[in-house]
Amino acid sequence: MHKVIVLGTGPAGYTAAIYLARANMNPLVIEGQEPGGQLSQTTDVENYPGFPDGILGPELMDNMRKQAERFGAEIKRGWVTKVDLSKRPFTLQVSGLGELETQSLIIATGASAKLLGIPGEKDNIGRGVSTCATCDGFFFRNKKLVVVGGGDSAMEEATFLTKFASEVRIVHRRNELRASKIMQERARNNDKITWSMNRTPVEVLSDGQKVTGLKVRNNETGEEEVIETDGLFVAIGHRPNTAFLEGQVDTDEIGYIKVKPGSTETNIPGVFAAGDVQDFKYRQAITAAGSGCMAALDCEKFLEGEISTDWSQTLST
Incomplete structure (x- = not known):
């Protein structure tokens, strides 16, 4: 039984893992089929703060991974084939890892450019x-x-x-x-x-x-x-990586996960979304990392019993 599982290892997933690990939440991070996300396929990244001379995309993601692991995050290779979010603990079927159970879930699986x-x-x-x-x-x-x-x-x-x-x-x-x-x-x-x-x-x-x-x-x-x-x-559009959810989390007509405005909370208590999987507007590494931080803090508060579970009306639009 895990306290929290993070799906995805882009800027959102790794940032969430860093914050969760520092809070002693012992997160398990599932890499997915594209470790490092879209930045792993990018060369120079010149607009990420803190690197005045720029940094290679794969190097930036490797640094984030090392930082998450330094604080105790466990990162494993695999990808989710099926989930059951109808009750807690949530159940995930993960290729290469079998069945996993978790009290909370952060979805940071990103979106793939068509x-x-x-x-x-x-x-x-x-x-x-x-x-x-x-x-x-x-x-x-x-x-x-x-x-x-x-x-x-x-x-x-x-x-x-x-x-x-x-x-x-x-x-x-x-x-x-x-x-x-x-x-x-x-x-x-x-x-x-x-x-x-x-x-x-x-x-x-x-x-x-x-x-x-x-x-x-x-x-x-x-x-x-x-x-x-x-x-x-x-520029023919993006496809959010949400097919594996099979409609269990509210999404828009394209497939982007809906979240409560000003938070990363989905319609399911204990399930949070961060990064490009819920952001069709900005799609930047820095905004993804920021929402990963938000998801970790929201998740931590949820597990402490501080988040209200009455979100259905807010998410209806």
């Missing part, structure tokens, strides 16, 4: 392919960039990237955009943004070190062409 699934894409993540303009736009000053997508996130990413890039080309597989009118107008009125509509990405090209272009197919003619670019930003 990818195009074309050749050269995954191979060049961190070498010109990115899913986060806020994270990586700074590295592309005076460069030509491509943004793939047609929704609000794509328009927002493209507009943001014009602060750094010399040119931003939006590639979309249809002739019409899904983005709201105000976001479309903002992008179309930006002189740095050009358009390649009705084009389907086929392959990411590189010289072995960095991205050099994006091969696309003209959906009208079937002809293929290469768009030269120094970087490719994929």
